[in-house]
Amino acid sequence: MTKFLGGLNCTLRKLLFGAISTRPIPQHIAFIMDGNRRFAKKWKLTEDGGHKAGFLALMLVLKYCCEIGVKYVTVYAFSLDNFNRRPDEVQYVMELMQEKKLV
Template sequence: MNAMKAKNPFKTGSPAAALWAEIDPAALPRHVAIIMDGNGRWARRRHQPRMAGHRGGVRATREIVESCARIGLPVLTLYAFSLDNWKRPRAEVDFLMRLLRQYVRR
């Protein structure tokens, strides 16, 4: 990574700003890959429908993407939908595809 330490890209006083102050940008990877998994389990543990878990996953993904952009991460890969996911109930797959379209359009 380049010398990004000149300015903290996060809101002053936020947990992210405090963490950023402790990080050596030269030690950060150039590529991060994330396998997005567990939204349904997250929702079930909270006694919520799976769709609520998927919505929560979208919010978390947005935070990750925005944070990676702020710190200047050159490459971010998100694995969001496996072949096994196509075996889910049709209504859930349709919902996930709508969420993806909405996310990409923003």
């Protein structure tokens, strides 16, 4: 998993910096989190592992946004429909958000 996240880190950084390096830095960027469970299934992780990977990727992207001078970021990470999922899955995602809020 560590090797994968290291590769993801490098890929995200290249994509973000490559996409905006030839243009003015945007003041606001929005992200829609989607596909954590599909990601987990593809990589044979638990659903919790997929959510954790998604949040780690988000933290990296937010760090890069800060580094390049993006002033505002909007993240759509949990819809009302997501509350229809299993209570333990909803609880885990809420705990992840709380954990990251405290960092």
